[in-house]
Amino acid sequence: MGIVVQKFGGSSVADAECIKRVAKRVGETFEEGHKVVIVVSAMGETTDYLLDLAGKITDNPPKRELDMLLATGEQQSIALLSMALDKLGYSAVSLTGQQAGIFTDHVHAKSKILWINCERLEEELTQNHIVIVAGFQGVTERNEITTLGRGGSDTSAVALAAALKADVCEIFTDVDGVYTADPRIVPDARKLETISYDEMLELASLGALVLQPRSVEVAKQFGVKIHVRSSFNHNSGTIVQEVREMKQQMEKEIVVSGVASDLNVVKFTIFDIPDVPGTASKLFSALADDMINVDMIIQSQQRDDINDISFTVTRDDREKTKEVIAKTKDIIGGRNYSYENNVAKVSVVGAGMITNPGVAAKMFETLAENDINIEMISTSEIKVSCIIKAEYAQKAVAALHSAFELGE
Amino acid sequence: MGIVVQKFGGSSVADAECIKRVAKRVGETFEEGHKVVIVVSAMGETTDYLLDLAGKITDNPPKRELDMLLATGEQQSIALLSMALDKLGYSAVSLTGQQAGIFTDHVHAKSKILWINCERLEEELTQNHIVIVAGFQGVTERNEITTLGRGGSDTSAVALAAALKADVCEIFTDVDGVYTADPRIVPDARKLETISYDEMLELASLGALVLQPRSVEVAKQFGVKIHVRSSFNHNSGTIVQEVREMKQQMEKEIVVSGVASDLNVVKFTIFDIPDVPGTASKLFSALADDMINVDMIIQSQQRDDINDISFTVTRDDREKTKEVIAKTKDIIGGRNYSYENNVAKVSVVGAGMITNPGVAAKMFETLAENDINIEMISTSEIKVSCIIKAEYAQKAVAALHSAFELGE
Numbered sequence: 001m002g003i004v005v006q007k008f009g010g011s012s013v014a015d016a017e018c019i020k021r022v023a024k025r026v027g028e029t030f031e032e033g034h035k036v037v038i039v040v041s042a043m044g045e046t047t048d049y050l051l052d053l054a055g056k057i058t059d060n061p062p063k064r065e066l067d068m069l070l071a072t073g074e075q076q077s078i079a080l081l082s083m084a085l086d087k088l089g090y091s092a093v094s095l096t097g098q099q100a101g102i103f104t105d106h107v108h109a110k111s112k113i114l115w116i117n118c119e120r121l122e123e124e125l126t127q128n129h130i131v132i133v134a135g136f137q138g139v140t141e142r143n144e145i146t147t148l149g150r151g152g153s154d155t156s157a158v159a160l161a162a163a164l165k166a167d168v169c170e171i172f173t174d175v176d177g178v179y180t181a182d183p184r185i186v187p188d189a190r191k192l193e194t195i196s197y198d199e200m201l202e203l204a205s206l207g208a209l210v211l212q213p214r215s216v217e218v219a220k221q222f223g224v225k226i227h228v229r230s231s232f233n234h235n236s237g238t239i240v241q242e243v244r245e246m247k248q249q250m251e252k253e254i255v256v257s258g259v260a261s262d263l264n265v266v267k268f269t270i271f272d273i274p275d276v277p278g279t280a281s282k283l284f285s286a287l288a289d290d291m292i293n294v295d296m297i298i299q300s301q302q303r304d305d306i307n308d309i310s311f312t313v314t315r316d317d318r319e320k321t322k323e324v325i326a327k328t329k330d331i332i333g334g335r336n337y338s339y340e341n342n343v344a345k346v347s348v349v350g351a352g353m354i355t356n357p358g359v360a361a362k363m364f365e366t367l368a369e370n371d372i373n374i375e376m377i378s379t380s381e382i383k384v385s386c387i388i389k390a391e392y393a394q395k396a397v398a399a400l401h402s403a404f405e406l407g408e
Numbered sequence: 409m410g411i412v413v414q415k416f417g418g419s420s421v422a423d424a425e426c427i428k429r430v431a432k433r434v435g436e437t438f439e440e441g442h443k444v445v446i447v448v449s450a451m452g453e454t455t456d457y458l459l460d461l462a463g464k465i466t467d468n469p470p471k472r473e474l475d476m477l478l479a480t481g482e483q484q485s486i487a488l489l490s491m492a493l494d495k496l497g498y499s500a501v502s503l504t505g506q507q508a509g510i511f512t513d514h515v516h517a518k519s520k521i522l523w524i525n526c527e528r529l530e531e532e533l534t535q536n537h538i539v540i541v542a543g544f545q546g547v548t549e550r551n552e553i554t555t556l557g558r559g560g561s562d563t564s565a566v567a568l569a570a571a572l573k574a575d576v577c578e579i580f581t582d583v584d585g586v587y588t589a590d591p592r593i594v595p596d597a598r599k600l601e602t603i604s605y606d607e608m609l610e611l612a613s614l615g616a617l618v619l620q621p622r623s624v625e626v627a628k629q630f631g632v633k634i635h636v637r638s639s640f641n642h643n644s645g646t647i648v649q650e651v652r653e654m655k656q657q658m659e660k661e662i663v664v665s666g667v668a669s670d671l672n673v674v675k676f677t678i679f680d681i682p683d684v685p686g687t688a689s690k691l692f693s694a695l696a697d698d699m700i701n702v703d704m705i706i707q708s709q710q711r712d713d714i715n716d717i718s719f720t721v722t723r724d725d726r727e728k729t730k731e732v733i734a735k736t737k738d739i740i741g742g743r744n745y746s747y748e749n750n751v752a753k754v755s756v757v758g759a760g761m762i763t764n765p766g767v768a769a770k771m772f773e774t775l776a777e778n779d780i781n782i783e784m785i786s787t788s789e790i791k792v793s794c795i796i797k798a799e800y801a802q803k804a805v806a807a808l809h810s811a812f813e814l815g816e
Contacts, residue, residue, distance in 0.1 A: 020465065053484075054488065054491060057491050065487045069484055075476060076461075078476065079476035082470070082476070086469070096476075096553070098551075
């Protein structure tokens with residue numbers, strides 16, 4: 001049998017009892033005859049505890065030292081899980097990111113995996129050991145400890161699955177899989193059996209954070225099959241894979257896969273920008289230089305040679321965006337700006353959209369029927385998103401879910 | 409100026425405030441123009457917390473995984489201390505045992521340092537960085553994380569001082585230095601300005617645990633000057649160094665340097681062992697095979713061809729000793745045995761003893777005058793030890809301290 005990579009998040013290893021439960025589950029997979037590689041995050045609150053400790057010492061810790069500190073969280077959970085497996089009679093070995101050969105770039109606190117040297121991993125697997133790898137961390141060529149940034153453990157798992165050519169990368173979470181909409185908002189939301197990488201990427205970046213977007217990107221690049229499933233039961237969850245493989249499994253073509261909303265949005269509007277070529281590009285270059293991810297952009301020509309420009313950023317980037325606007329004001333010649341926190345992005349996502357026109361029209365119609373005003377629109381090949389007032393977000397999701405007949 | 413190695417124990421880095429205080433002190437040493445290498449232990453209760461966590465999962469964790477777990481304690485404190493130094497404006501860099509090039513043997517949980525590859529350390533020192541090294545830990549040639557066992561941070565510090573040819577290895581503790589006796593027992597106990605490695609070794613292993621004996625052995629082997637001093641003040645403490653260097657500094661020759669007592673003793677007696685050559689050696693070989701350190705041994709011939717053998721071990725080893733005696737009973741042919749917890753070892757230590765006979769006699773006389781019965785005696789070139797009833801330990805120490813005129 002082949003290699004199975006399983007990833008358990010912080011809440012799955014929150015305390016000794018949780019760790020014992022995970023060990024039991026891992027043992028079951030091993031008993032089925034698979035070679036097993038486990039990736040774990042830090043125990044529940046550990047990372048926050050460590051950040052709090054650092055905060056008592058300095059409000060601006062060097063990122064290298066923060067990585068040194070935070071990497072201990074995963075090192076603790078891999079050791080404890082290995083002990084729990086030993087207690088159950090299995091031969092397990094825990095490996096830090098460094099020991100597992102996960103090489104990253106030098107950007108501390110949000111480094112990217114460059115390559116994985118699988119020598120040690122393969123050696124342990126050959127000896128039929130269950131291998132437990134610390135997620136979220138790696139090492140540079142200079143032997144410096146790095147971390148991959150928030151949600152990095154998903155990326156560690158998928159990258160390991162890619163490097164080891166694993167049959168599947170199972171991501172265990174506290175939900176059953178990926179749903180057509182957030183079940184807390186839409187009671188008849190349906191679990192998807194399969195979803196394509198691109199759809200998952202759109203949904204992930206839209207607040208349905210079952211999977212870290214970076215991990216889906218890596219999975220897409222290397223064709224890693226991801227299985228998102230619950231750590232509380234043995235039901236099969238949602239398979240994330242290439243769309244053409246999906247089609248073969250599906251009885252009918254599904255146009256829209258899901259509806260999502262995202263409240264982590266701030267809408268900026270800059271007024272009265274002179275309509276000179278390159279003006280907008282100067283603003284967005286300056287934002288990009290400061291690593292601010294701009295999502296939607298609308299330029300509205302109001303009168304001759306003068307424009308308003310609206311765009312959205314995440315709430316984290318709000319203050320930095322204000323600084324950039326202040327810095328570039330004389331370049332872009334803008335007179336004034338405003339921003340609005342009280343907005344939401346509602347999106348319908350579906351790989352089938354490409355070949356099925358009319359999804360956008362149906363979305364606008366549905367929102368209009370529900371008296372929801374659309375402030376901004378953006379479309380891609382597999383997604384239509386609208387910015388609306390935040391208070392209508394839940395109502396919009398429920399209405400769209402019903403209009404596209406996504407329920408059970 | 410040369411290199412100074414400073415070691416701070418767990419109580420010195422118990423919380424954020426303590427870590428800031430240590431950073432200030434380290435900064436002062438750096439300002440004096442020294443190249444500075446700092447060794448720290450895990451924060452106060454961290455190791456116990458981690459052991460407790462492991463205990464909730466299994467009562468017999470694999471030692472490799474325990475090392476993986478415990479090594480995180482020091483990794484956290486080095487990162488936090490480095491942050492605190494950065495906050496004060498110093499360029500500091502923290503290094504794990506692996507990064508610092510501390511190579512050990514493969515014996516997990518009590519590994520020994522084999523050699524130190526100083527490349528990275530020297531590179532950081534050349535760049536005028538304050539280098540902070542995780543004590544208590546190292547790495548094997550196979551890239552496995554190991555720990556040095558209890559008190560290993562002292563050993564890390566001394567070994568680093570030896571490898572880097574440091575001017576001095578300063579061990580910061582909660583006492584002012586090494587005293588002629590425990591000041592809690594003997595109020596007029598005097599702080600020693602200097603003490604030889606051998607005397608320190610005898611005192612260390614006698615319960616005056618200011619310094620870990622292993623670290624003193626390494627210091628002796630490589631001629632590392634140790635300065636035991638308080639982390640609460642700037643007084644000079646006690647210098648541990650070669651006896652010949654001491655002599656030059658001393659105005660008069662001191663016969664006895666200190667008096668110590670040790671309650672961590674269990675006395676075993678095995679009765680009626682046939683007096684056949686090699687019988688005793690079989691017992692002590694079996695004890696050695698199980699890593700039990702036997703301290704004092706007395707063989708008393710009671711009647712023809714039959715002996716009683718008494719010996720002492722530490723309390724930790726009591727149960728294991730009982731097991732070994734049970735296993736070897738048919739080999740050694742012993743009929744029965746007893747053990748006594750309620751004993752103490754009282755010792756006088758002094759390098760000057762070698763050339764001054766009569767120390768043992770004076771010790772026995774003093775104990776006799778105080779109606780304290782001696783159960784066992786052992787002597788070395790610089791030490792005389794007696795096993796007495798535990799309840800007389802304090803009285804004995806005070807009487808001997810006074811008899812040898814060690815007070816202020």
